[in-house]
Amino acid sequence: MRPAEMIELWRGDLRESLHRGHAVICDAHGVVEAWGNPGQVIYPRSSCKMIQALPLIESGAADAAGLTARQLALACASHSGGAAHVDGVDRWLAGLGLADDDLRCGCHMPRDRVENRRLTCADLAPRQAHNNCSGKHAGFLTLNRHLGGGPDYERPDHPVQQAVRRAFEEVTAEDSPGFGIDGCSAPNWACTVEGLARAMARFANPGPDARGRAMRRLVDAMRAHPDMVAGEGRSCTRLMGAMDGRVAVKTGAEAVFVAILPEQGLGVALKIEDGSTRASEAAITAILTHLGVLDAAEPAARDLLGGPIANWRGIATGALRPAAGFPG
């Protein structure tokens, strides 16, 4: 099946650009609605961080380390590297008797405006704690402490990543065809868009067993701490805020987006074929509006879809719109 036309950029009277993609909505029993090809194989990238955090809780490692909900939100985060995120990771590592050097995520300049300016103007290099994935890696290190594995916890054959793989294949109900190396050096296991939506529906319908309790705890942590999951002005933080914490959402690189709707028992996953984040943000906004959990008039929703795009002098030049046949 071909990708569906999803998001259009209009300028004047012309459709200037077009984004195609795949999206699936699942409930506890299976696919409820889909656009494009539900069987498209993708890397979920950072959108699956709540899956990657399951072994952290299920193993008992999170409780042994006394992790808080705020820390669990950081474990699921692609954070902006602001002071609160970096301090959170620093303290977490210190509690384990570890330090920045024990991380294997690499360094990049933070998105957070204040922290970026501080580093830039003081000629300071970013540390690994600034990496948007440092919370996930602090979680890996916590699990690794519990499992007693070697320091190279990011290797695909390491017990930490094999535990992640087992959890990933169980909740997607698929055998992963393989992995790619992510920006943060951890393996990222592939699945179908439908498999990812199925996994999100399981998070939305957690059972009474250990897995269900772990899922509930992670979703509650994300919804309680949307500022930890991304940062000021970021789509995940703003969308969760606009929905009063009723829905958990998470972005992934190359235009993946997922949503977990506990009240509706629904899970959503989408991938824009071309990897454009502006389009994945617009598409998840369209679907959340379609499902009745996001008000299209909310500033966060309007900024991501439909609201006018202003140029450098504040003149409205165009807008992102849903394509015909796509909701919103």
Place this chain on the structure above:
Amino acid sequence: MRPAEMIELWRGDLRESLHRGHAVICDAHGVVEAWGNPGQVIYPRSSCKMIQALPLIESGAADAAGLTARQLALACASHSGGAAHVDGVDRWLAGLGLADDDLRCGCHMPRDRVENRRLTCADLAPRQAHNNCSGKHAGFLTLNRHLGGGPDYERPDHPVQQAVRRAFEEVTAEDSPGFGIDGCSAPNWACTVEGLARAMARFANPGPDARGRAMRRLVDAMRAHPDMVAGEGRSCTRLMGAMDGRVAVKTGAEAVFVAILPEQGLGVALKIEDGSTRASEAAITAILTHLGVLDAAEPAARDLLGGPIANWRGIATGALRPAAGFPG
């Protein structure tokens, strides 16, 4: 006709993302080779700045103001807002007895790392001269001085923009279906991808008349001053350098790219459907390699297409590749 698959992003053993688009190569007589839909209507955005500069020369305004080749390159630029670009525009405006406030392009922070850091750390706001289009606007002001028009030279019905429109329709050999307002507030007239390639072929095969002389002068200015057309590390500057100034290239927002090959008498235009610059840069690299004017082993070419993409720890995670049926 549907867009063609052009550029793929691979990670591990999976095609993670895909960019589709339209591309046309023309010689003096018409279409030589094409992918996707040559009739696709697009906004050329900044890729047509050498067309927008034609009336500046043909009117006699450039000579009346004593413009140099370096200034003509700035008129065709989407520059990085580095010190050399900003100084160039400041001096140009001063020579006209005008100042930053006379520009109508708006302000944005410069891409140039040094100038961006200087403004950020001194808490200074960017001026309009920092806008990547400020050279084009200095050209508009120069033409306006010659035509004696009002100060609102960016209005679509202003004599400056109407002169641009006439030149645009003549060199594309199309009646434009309309305009959109660009990021810099000037109107951007629409044409087909084939029309834009046809215009570039005319620049590559300039006649002995006033228009031909103006085209030759602009192309020579771009090729002699690739650092003025964009900036350090930017694709236009790097690609023109890698081809020893034999070919002029120019990017445009929303993934348009054009090339003018005087030695071959060819013009190229392409548009990636989804508006991703990484893909338009990769696609023009593929076509220039295909035409034998760019060595695929050049660092600039490898960085834009085919070379490994490294993550935050320097590990190769994937690569951009031409899709089957697209050259490169």
